Amino acid sequence: MNPDPAPTSLVQRLDALYEYEREPVTEGNLHGWKIFWATFAGEHIAGTEFVLGPLFVLHGATATDVFAGLAIGNLLAVLSWALLCAPVAVKTRLTIFWQIRQVGGPWLTFLYSSLFAVFLCLLAGSMINVSVTAITLPFHIPNPGPGALFPSWSWVLLAAGVGALISVLAVMGFEGMAIFSKMCAPWMVTIFFVAAIATLPSLGCRSLHDFWRVANEKIWTGTPAPGFSHYHFWHIVGFAWLCNITQHVGMADLTILRYARKWQMGFTSSAGMYLGHFCAWIASGILCAAAVGDKSPGPIAFLGAGWAGALCVVIAGWNVASPTLYRAGLALQIVTPGWKRWKVTLLIGVAIILCACIPALLANLDRVVGYNGLFFLPLGAFIFIDYWVLPKLGLQRSYAGRRGLPWSWPAAFAWGGALAFSFFAYGKDNYAWLQRLVAGHLPAWAEAYRPDLFYLVLPEWIVAIALYLLFSLLQQKSSRA
Amino acid sequence: MKLLLQTVSFAGLAAMFGAAIAVFNGALSRDAYYLWALGGTAAWFGTVPFWMKRRLQRST
Numbered sequence: 001m002n003p004d005p006a007p008t009s010l011v012q013r014l015d016a017l018y019e020y021e022r023e024p025v026t027e028g029n030l031h032g033w034k035i036f037w038a039t040f041a042g043e044h045i046a047g048t049e050f051v052l053g054p055l056f057v058l059h060g061a062t063a064t065d066v067f068a069g070l071a072i073g074n075l076l077a078v079l080s081w082a083l084l085c086a087p088v089a090v091k092t093r094l095t096i097f098w099q100i101r102q103v104g105g106p107w108l109t110f111l112y113s114s115l116f117a118v119f120l121c122l123l124a125g126s127m128i129n130v131s132v133t134a135i136t137l138p139f140h141i142p143n144p145g146p147g148a149l150f151p152s153w154s155w156v157l158l159a160a161g162v163g164a165l166i167s168v169l170a171v172m173g174f175e176g177m178a179i180f181s182k183m184c185a186p187w188m189v190t191i192f193f194v195a196a197i198a199t200l201p202s203l204g205c206r207s208l209h210d211f212w213r214v215a216n217e218k219i220w221t222g223t224p225a226p227g228f229s230h231y232h233f234w235h236i237v238g239f240a241w242l243c244n245i246t247q248h249v250g251m252a253d254l255t256i257l258r259y260a261r262k263w264q265m266g267f268t269s270s271a272g273m274y275l276g277h278f279c280a281w282i283a284s285g286i287l288c289a290a291a292v293g294d295k296s297p298g299p300i301a302f303l304g305a306g307w308a309g310a311l312c313v314v315i316a317g318w319n320v321a322s323p324t325l326y327r328a329g330l331a332l333q334i335v336t337p338g339w340k341r342w343k344v345t346l347l348i349g350v351a352i353i354l355c356a357c358i359p360a361l362l363a364n365l366d367r368v369v370g371y372n373g374l375f376f377l378p379l380g381a382f383i384f385i386d387y388w389v390l391p392k393l394g395l396q397r398s399y400a401g402r403r404g405l406p407w408s409w410p411a412a413f414a415w416g417g418a419l420a421f422s423f424f425a426y427g428k429d430n431y432a433w434l435q436r437l438v439a440g441h442l443p444a445w446a447e448a449y450r451p452d453l454f455y456l457v458l459p460e461w462i463v464a465i466a467l468y469l470l471f472s473l474l475q476q477k478s479s480r481a
Numbered sequence: 482m483k484l485l486l487q488t489v490s491f492a493g494l495a496a497m498f499g500a501a502i503a504v505f506n507g508a509l510s511r512d513a514y515y516l517w518a519l520g521g522t523a524a525w526f527g528t529v530p531f532w533m534k535r536r537l538q539r540s541t
Contacts (some may be wrong), residue, residue: 198511
């Protein structure tokens, strides 16, 4: 008789997949400050930085918008890690998976995993796109512009080759790639800095006194490039906060911070934010402004540091694509019963190669990241409220988990409600069909409220917690009655 | 030995910084700077696998 039968139902498969992460981290496995400084610094200096920094230049932000906006937006991100995510992480010491499992039940966890895998495919695809923009350089293959619908066939062939190689590496040696990624981090930071320093003279900046004038006149001019909307200060603040919102407000970094000895270690995220999302974005913005013609990551890095810069783009893209592909495989494994791990990962490899061939993905990466953040943000809000607020109201924590419910209707409806709020608030001014539908039917205050995607973090968080609190109250009071 | 390898690694990065600052000050051509950047890269990757810890944090 087999004492440990194979899991059969979807929920059993899901639980089996994360079985080794079910227990809280023990005292002996906790880590000190050093590893968190290194982890955050390494994780947030990557291929995306070559894309996001230039977008502020192309969207016509001013130098003040960029410097002040990034300073404040990144501060909000660091505070979110330190004050929202880290305290829950060190109190519970469980992964995001088990937190959502307890708060939302297994079906919501399944939905979260599946949708997260889709986003990870888009992200990995965009990173292959980043790598290929540098690999094309020795072959003199033109990179597709931001307005292009489809790249050339030779470009697609290169993307297919790179995607296939990354998929094979992810299957055969994920750990090796992760170690290689760790070794690359200090060198990549250096490349960003030196490329920016060496490029400034070509923009007319010959001394530090010139910098601010050149920054305003040549780099962040306040005039958007053709086809790009105009970004202002609050766009930059909102985007810097929203960029990693899945990790901090959305609580995905519970998985990392559960190893922290103290909640104050959440402040080590400042290494990633201010090196990666401040210095590296500014550096890549400088490179973009100096580039003539092709402003893709590969050519601008080549301009900044020659072949070392081009190599940096290739590695930066690979370093993100490989673990992302691995995580997407992990998330999708639950819906492909009986499939070998390598088969799932290679299937995702095909999906990310297709995503890599969509030029609009890079040109709109800030929006893609924004949609992703707003989509998963409410689940983090529920975890936060579930831990800190529900007991103070006399309600039970982890109600779905304790009762063995397949899904938590308060979490499901609050998630849907918060998303519907953001979709409507943004869509009524940006989606033509919705504009036509609501024209003349909205009260004056709703007409006057016109938030951009990047302004919706706080409103959506408030709507999410308000709905979750209300629904939890209804659920638990009615079950007692 | 480890100290020597670490010295070469960080000297490679420092050389890249030095070359970039020299370009900024007009003391070095861009082509020469590109070679320095490539040399610094070679110094880093030629030495770092021999001293950087190969142990991964379990959570990641």
